[in-house]
Amino acid sequence: MGDIVVLVKAALNPETIRSKPDGTVDIDAMSLKISDIDRNAVEEANRLRGILGGKIYSITVLTWGPVAKRTKDLNMAVQEALAKGVDEAFILADDSIIPGDPITTASAIVGIMKKEGLNPDLILAGEATIDGFTSQVAGRVAAKLGLPYISFARKIELKDGKIVAERDLEDYVEKVEAPLPAVVTVTREINQPRPPTLLQIRRASRKPQKKLTASEIEGIVPPKRVFEDLRVIAVKRKQIIIEGETLEEIADKLIDYLVKEGVIQL
Amino acid sequence: MVKVLVVAHDERSAGEALSAFGSLGEAYVLAYGAAAANAAGIAEYGVKVYKLDSDVTDVVFEAVKKLYEELKPSIVAGVSSKNNKDVLSRLAGLYDIPMTTDAYDVEVGDGFVRYKRGALSARAVATEKVPMPAIVLLAPRKYQPAEKKGGGSVEELHVDVEPKVKVIERQEKVRGGVNLEEAEIIVSVGRGFKKKEDLKLAFELAELLGAQIGCSRPIAADLKWLSEDHWVGLSGKKVAPKLYIAIGISGAPQHIAGITDSKIIVAINKDKSAQIFKHADYGVVADLYQFLPVLIKKLKERMGKA
Numbered sequence: 001m002g003d004i005v006v007l008v009k010a011a012l013n014p015e016t017i018r019s020k021p022d023g024t025v026d027i028d029a030m031s032l033k034i035s036d037i038d039r040n041a042v043e044e045a046n047r048l049r050g051i052l053g054g055k056i057y058s059i060t061v062l063t064w065g066p067v068a069k070r071t072k073d074l075n076m077a078v079q080e081a082l083a084k085g086v087d088e089a090f091i092l093a094d095d096s097i098i099p100g101d102p103i104t105t106a107s108a109i110v111g112i113m114k115k116e117g118l119n120p121d122l123i124l125a126g127e128a129t130i131d132g133f134t135s136q137v138a139g140r141v142a143a144k145l146g147l148p149y150i151s152f153a154r155k156i157e158l159k160d161g162k163i164v165a166e167r168d169l170e171d172y173v174e175k176v177e178a179p180l181p182a183v184v185t186v187t188r189e190i191n192q193p194r195p196p197t198l199l200q201i202r203r204a205s206r207k208p209q210k211k212l213t214a215s216e217i218e219g220i221v222p223p224k225r226v227f228e229d230l231r232v233i234a235v236k237r238k239q240i241i242i243e244g245e246t247l248e249e250i251a252d253k254l255i256d257y258l259v260k261e262g263v264i265q266l
Numbered sequence: 267m268v269k270v271l272v273v274a275h276d277e278r279s280a281g282e283a284l285s286a287f288g289s290l291g292e293a294y295v296l297a298y299g300a301a302a303a304n305a306a307g308i309a310e311y312g313v314k315v316y317k318l319d320s321d322v323t324d325v326v327f328e329a330v331k332k333l334y335e336e337l338k339p340s341i342v343a344g345v346s347s348k349n350n351k352d353v354l355s356r357l358a359g360l361y362d363i364p365m366t367t368d369a370y371d372v373e374v375g376d377g378f379v380r381y382k383r384g385a386l387s388a389r390a391v392a393t394e395k396v397p398m399p400a401i402v403l404l405a406p407r408k409y410q411p412a413e414k415k416g417g418g419s420v421e422e423l424h425v426d427v428e429p430k431v432k433v434i435e436r437q438e439k440v441r442g443g444v445n446l447e448e449a450e451i452i453v454s455v456g457r458g459f460k461k462k463e464d465l466k467l468a469f470e471l472a473e474l475l476g477a478q479i480g481c482s483r484p485i486a487a488d489l490k491w492l493s494e495d496h497w498v499g500l501s502g503k504k505v506a507p508k509l510y511i512a513i514g515i516s517g518a519p520q521h522i523a524g525i526t527d528s529k530i531i532v533a534i535n536k537d538k539s540a541q542i543f544k545h546a547d548y549g550v551v552a553d554l555y556q557f558l559p560v561l562i563k564k565l566k567e568r569m570g571k572a
Binding site for chain 1: 323324347348349351352354355356357358359360362363364365366367368380384385386387388389390391392393394395396397430431432433434435436437438439451475483487500501508509519526529530531532538543544545546547548549550551552556557560561563564565568569
């Protein structure tokens with residue numbers, strides 16, 4: 001019976017970006033949601049559970065604070081993972097490690113696994129998170145645990161205690177094989193996550209969730225990264241909708257605009 | 267003096283990383299894959315190149331670890347590629363050192379590296395600093411390759427390690443023969459096209475304008491109407507043409523993230539509430555099946571090709 005650990009992030013939702021008067025991002029006004037590609041990881045965990053036969057645990061480390069203001073969004077993200085098949089969730093939310101850092105997150109994940117006695121056959125994560133997008137936490141976890149690491153998998157098969165995966169690289173697809181346990185990151189292409197059903201959502205609220213604080217976990221490395229500035233990209237697009245009586249007139253006007261902009265030559 | 271170890275997956279990436287960091291002090295290059303094949307060319311930057319005889323990630327990781335321990339660099343640099351992220355995230359985890367990806371405008375001083383990078387799906391720019399030693403993967407093509415001043419050397423490197431993750435086979439991706447990063451004009455297609463055959467409308471427009479063909483995620487990843495090198499967006503190519511024409515593309519945030527550096531964006535979509543219009547300079551609310559033939563005809567007339 002092999003268990004699966006899925007890493008689930010409550011990420012800043014880029015669609016809720018707001019600017020302060022000075023042009024910096026108003027992070028406090030943004031909401032958190034489950035990072036998109038983590039949905040694929042949860043979906044894949046659910047599929048592979050049928051083969052491994054064990055339980056699915058999720059680990060979430062809050063990186064955006066303050067904790068008191070983020071609790072609702074954090075719970076929503078974890079609830080979604082529970083509704084989609086996770087059996088038990090572990091959550092670390094602590095203002096002392098906020099704003100987070102991949103160094104801190106990875107060390108906390110490893111610390112939580114040790115504290116809770118989790119010895120999964122597979123650790124799954126999304127290839128990147130939608131807010132940070134640095135693709136490094138899973139690789140850090142693999143190195144800390146001394147486990148095989150397979151990144152950017154778009155297909156996973158399990159057989160005879162081994163994992164066979166297709167890594168989706170820039171110029172080629174690499175088929176690899178590794179023994180379990182292993183750490184694997186998945187791409188969006190690996191499956192099509194379906195939204196949870198109402199019944200799944202109702203059941204999720206009864207599943208166990210364990211909230212942890214930093215002082216309970218050993219080996220947490222404090223954040224080293226310093227955010228100096230976070231600024232909204234102010235791309236001012238003209239947003240001109242070209243009107244006209246006929247499509248011919250609209251086409252002519254469009255061509256006129258493009259010539260005037262110097263981007264096409266007739 | 268800051269010591270830099272560049273981890274290069276191809277020759278150009280070595281040149282870009284040396285351009286960003288090479289002038290700081292001593293620089294060494296670990297070359298694997300396509301970079302190892304061009305190790306002599308990289309040595310012309312005037313650096314010592316360790317030419318690794320493998321491009322299997324587990325072996326590259328062991329090689330980086332070995333050189334990191336021997337050289338004790340303050341910065342491990344490279345250009346963001348999937349294998350570099352794979353290998354260097356493990357080095358970062360092993361030694362608990364900071365790592366960033368897609369960085370530019372890097373500055374080094376006072377024991378820190380300061381850099382900018384796109385954040386929040388390319389809607390914001392973050393300025394961050396991390397203490398050294400640190401791993402800094404640059405955004406591709408933000409730096410011109412350094413000058414080749416000659417005088418470097420190549421040393422063959424072999425690491426005796428049995429990879430835990432074994433490579434069974436590699437399959438080259440089908441290429442559509444496009445190079446979107448360099449394109450001046452891109453005609454990009456999305457789900458507004460109902461069948462693969464209908465893309466010929468866009469192809470005709472592209473040919474008239476001397477444009478390359480891009481597409482949104484569903485066209486390449488789900489429907490597979492075009493090869494992945496046409497895919498524009500956060501997981502695809504980030505492009506910076508002077509003209510980007512989005513046809514039948516709704517404008518998902520991940521797609522927008524790939525086109526923000528375009529000079530002029532044109533959107534053609536029959537749904538006037540499509541997100542793409544908020545990110546466009548010029549919008550045409552029309553059925554592409556009706557509008558494209560008219561646009562093509564008008565362009566031909568005005569170009570004297572009718």
